[in-house]
Amino acid sequence: MTITYVVENGLYVNMTNKCTNRCDFCIRKNGDGAYGSDSLWLEREPSREEVWAAIQQADPTAYGELIFCGYGEPTCRLDDMLWVCGQVRRAYPAVKIRLNTNGHASLIYGEDVAARFAGCFDVLSISLNAPSAEEYDAICHSKYGLAAFDGMFSFASRVKEYVPQVIFSVVRQFLSPEALAECQRLCDEAGVPLKVREYIAD
Ligand code: SF4
Numbered sequence: 001m002t003i004t005y006v007v008e009n010g011l012y013v014n015m016t017n018k019c020t021n022r023c024d025f026c027i028r029k030n031g032d033g034a035y036g037s038d039s040l041w042l043e044r045e046p047s048r049e050e051v052w053a054a055i056q057q058a059d060p061t062a063y064g065e066l067i068f069c070g071y072g073e074p075t076c077r078l079d080d081m082l083w084v085c086g087q088v089r090r091a092y093p094a095v096k097i098r099l100n101t102n103g104h105a106s107l108i109y110g111e112d113v114a115a116r117f118a119g120c121f122d123v124l125s126i127s128l129n130a131p132s133a134e135e136y137d138a139i140c141h142s143k144y145g146l147a148a149f150d151g152m153f154s155f156a157s158r159v160k161e162y163v164p165q166v167i168f169s170v171v172r173q174f175l176s177p178e179a180l181a182e183c184q185r186l187c188d189e190a191g192v193p194l195k196v197r198e199y200i201a202d
Contacts, residue, residue: 003054009064017072040071048080075105085120098123103152114158128168131182
């Protein structure tokens, strides 16, 4: 079971394969491995203690960043992830922690959970993916339908108050130049930097 894996100078944590989206570009759709790991499909979800043990074994101080990512949406296990973050903060206060998320946390729990991220992360990277609810749904096929985009966007606006660095990301190959420009405009308006990333096919 692959709980942690390494990409470049980052130590990645894979806690769940659950997700509220089914994105067209998801690496989950492209075989069982990614980034040189044998398999990021978990036969069962590791306990929070198993995740914490795997992180200690991998020695996060040897990497530039510890990143909660997936094969899945980490906030589907919000309590467990925040517990693990607390362990990391106490044991390795110098380790930088990032969360890659689809931004659905408040939708998942049916309430504003942004304040719970305070002190846990240095960086949140939120997948913007598209410039409108309709275009988002066409790419991401969320279980929340058209509400997913606004839920994600308002979570980003709220969580900025609690996390030092919040960025939006989009995948260049899935956007027209006009859509990309509109994403940039939305990000500028929200005061959130935009990272344009390339599609990674496994
Ligand atoms: S939000 Fe992330 S994990 Fe979920 S389907 Fe999209 S790319 Fe995959």
